[in-house]
Amino acid sequence: MRDFTDRFLAKVTDAEGGCWEWTGHIMNSGYGRFWLDGEQQYAHRVAYEVLRGPIPAGLVIDHLCRNRRCANPDHLEPVTNRTNILRGEGFAARRARQTHCLRGHLFDNGNTYVARNGTRKCRRCRANARSRRSQGVTCVAA
């Protein structure tokens, strides 16, 4: 067993909401950094693996508390990368929650298809674009 838990716990402090806030180095990404076996690791991943067990392959750790500095395993959950992005507040998350297309058509099951790059597209707009083309009207790239 690697004897680093004391070193690790010395860098964690109780914070609001029950978070274990990392007081060591914070990476540009906002996550805590911990040196282990000569490699830099994410502090929250180390905490999870020590206290809960190995993180299943292919999964990332999601912060349920949305505090990236938090290393409390109760606030961490291994999820797929996609779930993590959907839960986040980034651009991709806003896009995935978008309910209407650029022209105001509702993204419901009947009106939505997924393009090769993973973004949702509006069938009505595609149909409109096709009929414009069939009428000989050149469509300016959207």
Ligand SMILES: [Zn+2]
């Ligand atoms: Zn937390």
Ligand SMILES: [Zn+2]
């Ligand atoms: Zn549309």
